[in-house]
Amino acid sequence: MASMSRTGMFRALKGIAVEMIQRVYKLPSFNNVLEGEIFLQNLPSIVTAHVVDPQEDEQILDMCAAPGGKTTAIAMLMKDKGVVVALDRSHNKVMDIKKLAAEMGLTCIQAYKLDALKSVRRTQDTIKSDAHSETLDTTGNVSIASKITNGDWVADDTENCKIEGFAPTGINSDNCENSIKGRYVSKADIRKDARRMRNGPGRSHSIGARVENSKGFMPNSFDRVLLDAPCSALGLRPRLFAAEETIESLQHDAKYQRKMFDQAVQLVCPGGVIVYSTCTINPGENEALVRYALDTYKFLSLAPQKPRVGGPGLVGHCELFDGKYMEKWLTKSEAELVQRFDPSSSVDSIGFFIAKFNVGQKDVKVRNDLNGNKLNMNFTLGNVMML
Ligand SMILES: C[S@@+](CC[C@H](N)C(=O)[O-])C[C@H]1O[C@@H](n2cnc3c(N)ncnc32)[C@H](O)[C@@H]1O
DSSP states (O other): OOOOOHHHHHHOSSSOOOOOOSOSOOSOOOTTTTTTTOOOOOHHHHHHHHHHOOOTTOEEEESSOTTOHHHHHHHHHTTTOSEEEEEESOHHHHHHHHHHHHHTTOOSEEEEEOOGGGOBOEEHHHHHTHHHHTTOOTTSSOOSTTOOOSOOEEOSOOTTOSBTTBOOTTSOHHHHHHHOSSOOOOHHHHHHHHHHHHHOSOTTOOOSSOOEEOOOBOTTOEEEEEEEOOOOOTTOSSOOOOOOOOHHHHHHHHHHHHHHHHHHHHHEEEEEEEEEEESOOOGGGTHHHHHHHHHHOTTEEEOOOSSOOSBOOOBSEEEETTTTEEEEOBOHHHHTTSEEEOTTSTTOOOOEEEEEEEEOOOOEEEEEOTTSOEEEEEEETTEEEEO
């Protein structure tokens, strides 16, 4: 059926309007029903939170979190114990996350406004090593992976404090507070914010909770990182397909996701987990991202997922424009480890993709630089340290 985009429907003066006479779902609308008690989610979104498999008292990062469906599901799986840092680049969307967390009475969620492409803090060390890190990766190839984009410079005095404003177990929170160039956010602050959110503006007509900007986080800060990436959303159903996507826009989306993934790799600690998900069926944003991840970061490996509801990923590769453009996908064994939700399958879900990575030891001896010179260096992502 020919139709128009959602924006088009509200803004255009002419076009085709569509009236839905047959419901896609038999479920009645749950909008504003049992607010704070239930939050409707697509099946693959719920599966994603379980695949992250968060444990109580862990530090979890949700890099693109609004409106907070997966963030809150993760916090609930952790029984609200530990820390879930939820980022989004939009101020209003961070408010949405805070509102949802407050409605659900979850206090372990810290939501910040931050461009996920700048989520690794820039430190003295990383500035010094920029020249090296732009040209080296774990295989000695040119890499954008370890390049850190223009975040603010901060003193590297936060070694013991994994997350801005958060003192991990066993570390004195006062020391942490003093050593961090950011605001310390105590549990009490979070509870106060949650109350403000639930009760609305008080007598003083103050607005609800504040939205904090974050300057990013130190490398190796999180036990688990979820990157539920912004994508072409080609899996969303029902959708009035407006054919706005082009090959170029899809390629652009894929590049954007790789850059975000590079940040995730730096922020997760060795031994940790990264979960990457999208709501698109475009393999360039799914299987090709996984291929990039596995080929670029030798310390990453695909992990089995629980629960398994979707099907396997795509095997092989695709070539476009007489071989001028090639996308590499997965091997058969790799494809069995990811979940691809095909909207035409019997699962009857939106199109979705989930990959889970185990993170091994990140330190790799770099033997050669680009010119083949031997480098006596111990290379850690984002840092090059002379031995
Ligand atoms: C797929 S949605 C996330 C859905 C969310 N995880 C959930 O389950 O409720 C992608 C989100 O990424 C955010 N986003 C896009 N680019 C971003 C960036 N550079 N940094 C942070 N967030 C970004 C968008 O505002 C959007 O809210």
